Amino acid sequence: MAAAWPICLGYFPVGLALGVLANQAGLPWWAVALMSILVFAGSAQFICVVLLASGATIWSIVTTTLVVNLRHALMSSALAIYLQKTNRWFLTFFAYGITDESFALNMARFRSGDWDRWRALVVNQLANAVWIFSTVLGTLVGQFIPKGAFGIDYALPGMFICLLVFQLQSRFFILTGILAAFISILWYLLIPGDSYIIGASISAATLSFLIKRYVRRKQ
Amino acid sequence: MNFSGYLLLFLLMGLVTFVPRWLPLLYLSHKHLPQWLTDWLSFIPVAILSSLLAPILLADTTTRSLNITKPELLIALSTLLFALKTKSLGGTVFVGMILHWLLGIFF
Numbered sequence: 415m416a417a418a419w420p421i422c423l424g425y426f427p428v429g430l431a432l433g434v435l436a437n438q439a440g441l442p443w444w445a446v447a448l449m450s451i452l453v454f455a456g457s458a459q460f461i462c463v464v465l466l467a468s469g470a471t472i473w474s475i476v477t478t479t480l481v482v483n484l485r486h487a488l489m490s491s492a493l494a495i496y497l498q499k500t501n502r503w504f505l506t507f508f509a510y511g512i513t514d515e516s517f518a519l520n521m522a523r524f525r526s527g528d529w530d531r532w533r534a535l536v537v538n539q540l541a542n543a544v545w546i547f548s549t550v551l552g553t554l555v556g557q558f559i560p561k562g563a564f565g566i567d568y569a570l571p572g573m574f575i576c577l578l579v580f581q582l583q584s585r586f587f588i589l590t591g592i593l594a595a596f597i598s599i600l601w602y603l604l605i606p607g608d609s610y611i612i613g614a615s616i617s618a619a620t621l622s623f624l625i626k627r628y629v630r631r632k633q
Numbered sequence: 634m635n636f637s638g639y640l641l642l643f644l645l646m647g648l649v650t651f652v653p654r655w656l657p658l659l660y661l662s663h664k665h666l667p668q669w670l671t672d673w674l675s676f677i678p679v680a681i682l683s684s685l686l687a688p689i690l691l692a693d694t695t696t697r698s699l700n701i702t703k704p705e706l707l708i709a710l711s712t713l714l715f716a717l718k719t720k721s722l723g724g725t726v727f728v729g730m731i732l733h734w735l736l737g738i739f740f
């Protein structure tokens with residue numbers, strides 16, 4: 415249970431903010447609850463609210479959601495290494511809770527060794543519960559909470575930074591991190607949309623993989 | 634929009650979100666992964682974290698332009714040092730939040 419608190423703390427202000435926006439866009443609280451339960455994907459839900467407010471069609475919202483959330487296919491693939499030969503029902507239930515944050519946290523824990531799939535599932539489901547609760551709360555009372563209180567907006571970036579540090583196990587991982595940051599910022603500035611996450615991740619991982627192989631062959 | 638309209642929209646959004654999270658896991662966890670794929674996938678977590686962080690720390694997200702003077706970057710560097718020294722997730726998140734809060738009050 416304790417392992418999930420950075421995610422829960424980080425989801426809380428983001429969920430509240432989403433609730434406030436949804437409320438302003440005219441979504442009732444039960445629709446926000448329904449969305450958080452059925453979709454459970456932060457950025458896609460923000461985009462959905464904005465698109466609904468601008469009168470977009472269902473199809474354009476669904477297509478955008480697909481594109482924005484394709485990055486999870488990459489995370490799901492990486493998690494498969496630690497979930498070999500696992501029961502398919504477990505995987506189906508587990509897959510529902512794969513987000514940027516739960517992925518990063520669970521990967522770091524799996525890698526350090528003191529982790530199992532049930533704990534990983536608890537992290538996913540706790541994060542989900544906080545997400546549903548905070549988004550609904552946001553539609554009801556969000557207007558009354560001051561923005562940026564207690565630096566809570568920095569909870570998720572802070573967690574990403576620390577999880578990144580956990581992953582830096584050799585010089586090749588440091589190289590991957592630097593390459594990814596560089597490609598990501600360039601991609602972000604030059605190409606509109608959210609493709610920079612998938613684009614930079616795949617490019618940086620592939621480059622590091624090739625460089626590592628080249629170095630190993632020369633030795 | 635009425636109840637069935639929202640239900641249809643969120644069901645479809647849920648479906649296109651769930652399938653990319655589900656299929657790779659279902660398929661790859663019951664296959665013997667070749668060594669090169671395991672090697673390549675081992676770089677994915679660092680790459681994704683770094684890709685997510687870079688624009689948050691180095692760009693103005695409203696105008697989508699480069700900005701290397703953001704307070705977030707300064708906080709990130711201190712937070713990074715703290716994380717390297719202590720390896721504590723809770724401590725790092727806490728330090729990041731406190732710094733962000735203080736910087737917001739004084740600047």
